[in-house]
Amino acid sequence: MEYREYLKTDTWNEKRKARLKIDGHRCQMCGSSHCLEVHHITYRNKGHENVWKDLVTLCAGCHEKVHRMMNRLTAPDRHGWKDTLSYAEQGRRQQADQNPVHPGY
Numbered sequence: 001m002e003y004r005e006y007l008k009t010d011t012w013n014e015k016r017k018a019r020l021k022i023d024g025h026r027c028q029m030c031g032s033s034h035c036l037e038v039h040h041i042t043y044r045n046k047g048h049e050n051v052w053k054d055l056v057t058l059c060a061g062c063h064e065k066v067h068r069m070m071n072r073l074t075a076p077d078r079h080g081w082k083d084t085l086s087y088a089e090q091g092r093r094q095q096a097d098q099n100p101v102h103p104g105y
């Protein structure tokens, strides 16, 4: 199942709600209770996430920051860009599934 499709399922909705409850409906970075989203700390267990270990509640702002940070951490060093770009061209679709640009909730 595609990640985007998965986000529409009841399974995910239940997990999302469970995590919000655990975190007391507060962003775990700044404490805000507005625009909350549930972030995947890891996608390893996608579809059968451990609510305690794999998810965390973040507000939209912090969520975006976390993803920007993740992108930077996984970004190749300067000398690796060319190879990465051609690789991305070849396997764009495959890569998008495994590593969504904005994984969302």
Ligand SMILES: [Zn+2]
Pocket: 038, 039, 040, 063, 067, 103, 104, 105
């Ligand atoms: Zn996220």
Ligand SMILES: [Zn+2]
Pocket: 027, 028, 029, 030, 031, 032, 058, 059, 060, 061, 062, 063
């Ligand atoms: Zn926040």
